[in-house]
Amino acid sequence: MITEIDNSxxxxxxxxxxxxxxxxxxxxxxxxxxxxxxxxxxxxxxxxGAYAILACQKAMDDAGLKPEDIDGIVCCPTTIAxxxxxxxxNWAPRPYFDPPFDSEQGITRVNADWLIQQLGLHNVxxxxxxxxxxxxxVGLASQAVGDGxxxxxxxxxPTGNLTGRYRRGGPNASDMAPxxxxxxxxxxxxxxNDFINIFPHQEYCRKYGGEHDDVAPFxxxxxxxxxxTPWGFNYQNDIPQLTKDDYLTxxxxxxxxxxxxxxxxxxxxxxxxxxxxxxxxxxxxxxxYVLNHSEHNFPFKTTQPTLDEIEMWTDKTAERMYEGSGxxxxxxxxxxPYDGYSIMSQFFLEAFQWHxxxxxxAFAFYDGDITVEGPHPFCSSGGNLGNGRTRTAMYTxxxxxxxxxxxxxxxxxxxxxxxxxxxxxxxxxxLMLGNSPD
Amino acid sequence: xxxxxxxxxxxxxxxxxxVNQKKLILQHCTDCDKLQYPVKTNxxxxxxxxxxxxxxxxxxxxxxxxxxxxxxxxxRRMPDQPYNLAVISxxxxxxxxxxxxxxxxxxxxxxxxxxxxxxxEEVAPGQLIHEWTLVH
Numbered sequence: 001m002i003t004e005i006d007n008s009x010x011x012x013x014x015x016x017x018x019x020x021x022x023x024x025x026x027x028x029x030x031x032x033x034x035x036x037x038x039x040x041x042x043x044x045x046x047x048x049g050a051y052a053i054l055a056c057q058k059a060m061d062d063a064g065l066k067p068e069d070i071d072g073i074v075c076c077p078t079t080i081a082x083x084x085x086x087x088x089x090n091w092a093p094r095p096y097f098d099p100p101f102d103s104e105q106g107i108t109r110v111n112a113d114w115l116i117q118q119l120g121l122h123n124v125x126x127x128x129x130x131x132x133x134x135x136x137x138v139g140l141a142s143q144a145v146g147d148g149x150x151x152x153x154x155x156x157x158p159t160g161n162l163t164g165r166y167r168r169g170g171p172n173a174s175d176m177a178p179x180x181x182x183x184x185x186x187x188x189x190x191x192x193n194d195f196i197n198i199f200p201h202q203e204y205c206r207k208y209g210g211e212h213d214d215v216a217p218f219x220x221x222x223x224x225x226x227x228x229t230p231w232g233f234n235y236q237n238d239i240p241q242l243t244k245d246d247y248l249t250x251x252x253x254x255x256x257x258x259x260x261x262x263x264x265x266x267x268x269x270x271x272x273x274x275x276x277x278x279x280x281x282x283x284x285x286x287x288x289y290v291l292n293h294s295e296h297n298f299p300f301k302t303t304q305p306t307l308d309e310i311e312m313w314t315d316k317t318a319e320r321m322y323e324g325s326g327x328x329x330x331x332x333x334x335x336x337p338y339d340g341y342s343i344m345s346q347f348f349l350e351a352f353q354w355h356x357x358x359x360x361x362a363f364a365f366y367d368g369d370i371t372v373e374g375p376h377p378f379c380s381s382g383g384n385l386g387n388g389r390t391r392t393a394m395y396t397x398x399x400x401x402x403x404x405x406x407x408x409x410x411x412x413x414x415x416x417x418x419x420x421x422x423x424x425x426x427x428x429x430x431l432m433l434g435n436s437p438d
Numbered sequence: 439x440x441x442x443x444x445x446x447x448x449x450x451x452x453x454x455x456x457v458n459q460k461k462l463i464l465q466h467c468t469d470c471d472k473l474q475y476p477v478k479t480n481x482x483x484x485x486x487x488x489x490x491x492x493x494x495x496x497x498x499x500x501x502x503x504x505x506x507x508x509x510x511x512x513x514r515r516m517p518d519q520p521y522n523l524a525v526i527s528x529x530x531x532x533x534x535x536x537x538x539x540x541x542x543x544x545x546x547x548x549x550x551x552x553x554x555x556x557x558x559e560e561v562a563p564g565q566l567i568h569e570w571t572l573v574h
Contacts, residue, residue: 167511168511168513172511172512172513173513174442174513174514175442175443175514176442176443176445177442177443177444177445178445178447179445179447180476181442182444182445182446182447182450182454182476183444183476183537184537185442185444185512186441186442186443186444186537186561186567187441187523187537187538187539188441188507188510188512188515188518188521188523188537188539189523189537190510190511190512198505199502199503199505199525200503202503202504202505203502203503206550251508251509252506252508252509253508253509254505254506254507254508254509254510254523255505255506255507255508255520255546256505257505299482301474301482301533301534302474302475302476302533302534302535303475303476303525303535303536303537304525304535304537306502306533306535
C-alpha cells in the first residue's frame with residue numbers, strides 16, 4: 001500500500017510559530033544494521049533489504065513493540081548511490097536471486113511495500129512514497145504521528161553501496177550534459193554537496209581568515225567520536241584513529257577538499273520508531289520527545305551558491321528551528337549538524353550560534369576542546385566522517401545522549417536537548433529533541 | 439579530452455543558439471529589470487514568467503573563487519585532471535555566476551579577483567560553450 005501525500009506537512013516557511021505538536025511526539029526506539037563498506041554480492045543476509053529488516057526489528061525491540069503494533073512506515077524508496085550511481089547503484093542486468101531478492105528491491109533499494117511484506121506489518125495504514133532523504137523522513141514521521149495519521153511509525157533509511165567506485169557510471173559516464181547538468185557538467189562540476197560548499201568555503205577562508213586545513217581538528221575529532229560509536233563503520237571495522245599527519249598528507253579530491261573531508265559510502269540501514277508521547281510512556285525506553293521539525297529547500301539564484309547565500313539560508317533555518325521549538329541557542333545541549341563533507345559544518349555551527357560561536361569563529365572553536373569529555377562536545381555522534389555515510393549518526397547519537405546511554409561518548413555537560421540534522425545549507429531539515437516534553 | 443556536450447532543451451535553446459553565434463545572452467525580466475542565469479521558467483526575483491526576454495551582456499567578469507578538480511566523477515573529464523574550476527561573477531550583476539576552467543591558466547594558479555572575458559570553445563561540431571579567459 002502507498003499513501004499519497006502532498007508537501008503540506010512540511011514546516012518550510014518563516015513565521016510558523018511553535019510547532020503544534022511540540023512534545024506530543026516521541027522517539028521510542030532505534031535500530032542499526034551492521035555497517036559494511038559494500039555488499040559482498042553473495043551473502044543474502046547482508047543485503048540492503050536484509051539490513052533494513054534487521055534495523056526495523058531492532059527498533060521495534062528497542063521500543064518493545066511487535067510488527068502488529070506498527071501502523072505507519074516511512075521508508076526512503078531510493079538509495080544514496082542515486083541516479084548517477086551506474087554500476088554502484090543497480091544490480092541489473094545481473095541475474096537476481098530467489099525471493100525476496102528477486103528484483104532490485106531488497107538488493108539495491110528498499111521500499112515500504114517490500115518491508116511491509118517481509119516484516120508482516122499487516123496493520124500499516126500510513127505508508128507515504130515521497131520522502132527522499134532522512135531529514136524529510138524524520139519530519140514526516142513526526143508530523144504524521146502528531147496529526148494522528150498513525151500511532152507507531154517505523155522510519156527506515158537504507159544506504160546502499162555495491163562494488164565499484166561510488167557514483168561512477170550513469171550520467172557521469174556520458175558524453176552529454178542534459179537537463180540541469182548542461183549548466184555544470186561541461187566544466188567538470190558533477191554536482192553534490194562537495195561542489196555546493198567548496199566555493200563558499202573558499203570565500204569563508206578569505207573573508208574571516210584561516211585556511212582550509214583549519215578544519216583538521218574537527219575531522220580528527222569526528223573520527224575519534226566514531227571510534228566510540230558501536231553502531232558505526234569505523235568502530236565495527238577497527239579503523240585506526242586518523243592523525244593530523246594522515247589528514248595533512250591525504251590526497252586532494254577538489255583541492256583544497258581532501259579525501260578525509262569526505263565521508264565513506266557504506267552499505268547499512270537504520271530505523272527509528274516514532275510514537276505519541278502518551279504511548280511512549282508505556283514502552284521500554286525513556287522517551288525522547290520531538291520538540292520541532294523543520295525542512296527547507298532554497299532555490300539557487302544562479303549557478304553556484306555564494307557564501308552570502310549560504311549564510312542567509314543557514315541563518316533562516318536556525319531562526320525557523322528555534323522559533324518552532326521555543327528554544328534559544330543557549331538552551332541546546334547536544335548539537336549534531338551534518339558533516340558529509342567537513343567544509344559545511346562551520347556554516348551550521350555559526351548560524352545556530354551553538355555555544356556562542358558566531359560568524360567567522362568556527363576554526364578557532366575547532367582548535368579548542370570539542371571532545372565529548374569537554375565543555376563543547378560538538379558533533380558528539382562523530383557524524384558521517386566518523387561512522388560512514390549512513391546519515392543516521394546525528395540522530396541516533398542525539399537520542400542516546402538524551403537517554404544517557406551514549407556510553408563512552410556520553411557528554412559530561414548537560415544533555416536535555418539536542419539538535420540534529422541531515423542537511424545541506426540549501427536543502428534538508430532539522431530535528432529538535434528533548435528528554436522532557438516541556 | 440573534450441568537455442561534456444550541453445544538450446539544449448526548449449527553454450535553454452535560445453541561450454545555446456546565442457552561444458553558438460558567439461554571443462552571451464541571458465534571460466532578462468522586463469518586469470523587474472533583472473538578469474538571470476541559468477535559464478528558468480520564471481524570474482527568480484519576481485516570479486514573473488510572462489516577461490522573460492533575452493539580453494546580450496558584455497561578457498566581462500571576475501574570478502570569484504576557484505578550486506582544482508583532482509578526482510572528479512565525470513569520465514570524459516578525467517584525462518584533464520588536475521584542472522581549474524573557477525566561479526566567474528558577471529560585471530553587470532555580480533550575483534550571477536558561471537563556471538570556467540580558465541583556459542590558458544595553469545592548474546592551481548587561478549588569480550582570484552582577476553578580470554576575465556567570455557570566449558567560446560567548441561565541444562562538438564557546431565556546439566560551442568562559453569568559457570572565460572584572463573583580460574591582460
